[in-house]
Amino acid sequence: MSTPMHCPGFEQFKNLKSFVCKCPECSKENEIFSDEFDKIHTCTACGEKIDFKQCKAETN
Numbered sequence: 001m002s003t004p005m006h007c008p009g010f011e012q013f014k015n016l017k018s019f020v021c022k023c024p025e026c027s028k029e030n031e032i033f034s035d036e037f038d039k040i041h042t043c044t045a046c047g048e049k050i051d052f053k054q055c056k057a058e059t060n
C-alpha cells in the first residue's frame, strides 16, 4: 500500500468546498467557496445580492 504524496497546500483545499447557488433574479448559477460563505455576494450576471445562507445545495 503506497502513500500518495500531497503538496503542502493540499490539506487546506480539502476543507474548502464550493457551492453553486442560482440567482433568484435571473437563475444564473453563481459559485462560492466555503470560506467566502459569510461574505456578501452579488450575482455575476445581474448584480443582485445573493444570500448564500439561504441557498440550498442542489445536487443533481
Ligand SMILES: [Zn+2]
Residues within 6 Å of the ligand: 023, 024, 025, 026, 027, 028, 043, 044, 045, 046, 047, 048
Ligand atoms: Zn442574477
